[in-house]
Amino acid sequence: MGNEYVESMFSVKDQVIALTGGGGILCGMMARALAKAGAKVVVIDFVPEQAVKVAEQIKAEGGSALAVAADCLVKDQVERALQQTLDYYGKVDALINGAGGNRKNATTSPDLSFFDLPADTFMSVFELNFKTALVCCQVFGKYMAEQNKGSIINIASINALKPLTNIPAYSAAKSAVKNFTEWLAVHISHNYSPYIRVNAIAPGFYITEQNRYLLTVEGTGEYTPRGHAVLKQTPMHRFGEPEELLSTIFWLLAPGSSFVHGTTTVIDGGFAVFSGV
Numbered sequence: 149m150g151n152e153y154v155e156s157m158f159s160v161k162d163q164v165i166a167l168t169g170g171g172g173i174l175c176g177m178m179a180r181a182l183a184k185a186g187a188k189v190v191v192i193d194f195v196p197e198q199a200v201k202v203a204e205q206i207k208a209e210g211g212s213a214l215a216v217a218a219d220c221l222v223k224d225q226v227e228r229a230l231q232q233t234l235d236y237y238g239k240v241d242a243l244i245n246g247a248g249g250n251r252k253n254a255t256t257s258p259d260l261s262f263f264d265l266p267a268d269t270f271m272s273v274f275e276l277n278f279k280t281a282l283v284c285c286q287v288f289g290k291y292m293a294e295q296n297k298g299s300i301i302n303i304a305s306i307n308a309l310k311p312l313t314n315i316p317a318y319s320a321a322k323s324a325v326k327n328f329t330e331w332l333a334v335h336i337s338h339n340y341s342p343y344i345r346v347n348a349i350a351p352g353f354y355i356t357e358q359n360r361y362l363l364t365v366e367g368t369g370e371y372t373p374r375g376h377a378v379l380k381q382t383p384m385h386r387f388g389e390p391e392e393l394l395s396t397i398f399w400l401l402a403p404g405s406s407f408v409h410g411t412t413t414v415i416d417g418g419f420a421v422f423s424g425v
């Protein structure tokens with residue numbers, strides 16, 4: 149077996165890969181890396197300028213990309229995004245559901261007790277993380293069922309395994325994303341196709357816009373007590389670099405992973421397995 153065999157096992161070349169939240173930090177980075185490896189990427193984001201910015205970066209780097217503006221909470225808009233993708237590229241091979249995040253006003257703190265947390269705010273974070281994945285899995289999953297092939301990667305989080313303090317809505321939503329990934333993997337195989345795979349990743353701590361206010365002190369870059377607590381609980385004693393998610397994404401999308409189904413891969417420097425002692 150030579151290099152060619154290994155390369156074909158892991159190749160994403162010419163795969164059409166749609167990423168929701170593609171204008172964001174993690175999925176924007178994934179989109180650029182996948183395009184560099186020869187994939188055609190569809191950058192779907194609620195904020196049109198962010199989708200365009202990532203797509204333009206990819207094109208400037210010699211890759212192929214399409215920017216699509218869509219609110220992934222709204223089925224019509226996701227259906228339109230799928231149609232735009234098919235009009236432009238003629239097919240979709242994979243979907244990465246990255247739209248999501250936490251919000252400060254759904255985070256308990258000395259100023260906002262759990263008892264005063266507005267249910268609507270809680271549910272808006274739950275929907276941002278869970279409903280976006282649900283709606284996109286319905287729309288793109290239906291297309292994949294008709295094509296008898298495809299791959300879906302949902303983005304959960306380590307708090308899907310064990311809830312983190314202060315962020316009840318985000319924890320509940322990511323836990324639901326993991327559970328739903330497992331349910332859908334079984335359902336889609338039983339009812340539609342053995343050639344469609346559904347998996348999730350559970351990233352640990354990477355400092356990005358959604359958690360910077362929790363982990364670092366504004367203006368100083370110093371870690372907050374929560375930031376220090378995360379480092380203490382992480383055996384590798386550091387935060388992750390977003391690029392450290394990429395090899396798992398490539399592996400899950402790879403043709404050689406055709407039997408990897410229903411999994412949630414944790415990428416957290418050991419945070420989830422450390423007992424603290």
Ligand SMILES: NC(=O)c1ccc[n+]([C@@H]2O[C@H](COP(=O)([O-])OP(=O)(O)OC[C@H]3O[C@@H](n4cnc5c(N)ncnc54)[C@H](O)[C@@H]3O)[C@@H](O)[C@H]2O)c1
Binds near residue numbers: 174193219304351
């Ligand atoms: N940053 C971390 O440490 C971390 C850890 C675990 C999981 N995650 C998850 O990874 C994913 C990406 O996180 P990120 O840090 O890059 O966040 P980000 O805020 O940089 O990116 C999220 C993107 O989603 C888009 N978006 C929001 N609502 C949308 C909607 N309704 N429809 C379409 N797009 C929408 C935003 O415009 C943004 O571009 C999220 O699901 C997040 O929960 C992040």
